[in-house]
Amino acid sequence: MESDNLKYQGRCKEFGNGCTWLIRIVMRKRKSTWEVRRYNGPHTCMATSISSDHKQLDYHVICARIFPLVRADASVSIKVLQEATEATYGFKPSYRKVWLAKQKVVAQIYGDWEESYADLPRWILGVIFTMDGFVALLKTSPVRVGDQVDEDRVYFHRMFWTFPPCIEAFRYCKPLVSIDGTHLYGKYGGTLLLAIAQDGNLNIFPVAFALVEGENAESWSFFLSNLRRHVTPQEGILVISDRHNGIKAALESPGSGW
Structure with missing residues (x-):
């Protein structure tokens, strides 16, 4: 009081x-x-x-405690961070407090959401200059203010990328790719599309990636056409999927290359 x-x-x-x-x-x-x-x-x-929580144990205080844990493993669970904080201060903070603290620590280490998206063009150039054969295609959309287009700004739309070892290794894999998408639950959402290959020893590894707005015919066409062009140009490639309507439409499109 x-x-x-x-x-x-x-x-x-x-x-x-x-x-x-x-x-x-x-x-x-x-x-x-x-x-x-x-x-x-x-x-x-x-x-x-x-509650066993303490009002003065806010997420700013928790940040200092969990910073080394998040830096060592960004995927560390909130439960583990709660237990570590309780062991230090004698109070178990709420899930929300620790979640907010982890978001703050992640931003301190890796940059916040806005900075990360703004750094994409520079990251692509950096990898291209240091890794010969790296493929990255970034699609942006214009920013509209009322009826006018802001010529100085664009926003992220889609991105496809693959690495030279992925392209080279696929030549020695079975002639098949398994494709699927997974939803992203960060600030801006979206969907991560992946293509997975398999070698003769049943080892699997990803060969191509795309970050898109969601699973639809346009986004799957963007991913599959670039997958065909840059990674799997061979004839007779088998595609394994969940037969999403967007995948079916993209594969059956005349200009897809499949």
């Missing part, structure tokens, strides 16, 4: 609702000691609604 350099007063969250626990402590300046002036204890409230 109150907390400063001269006094501290606290009470149960269920005070007045079946619980009377209360404590009041003040500073005695002459003796430089704290004195308990009121204490309605011991606290016997067994309400299950009492």
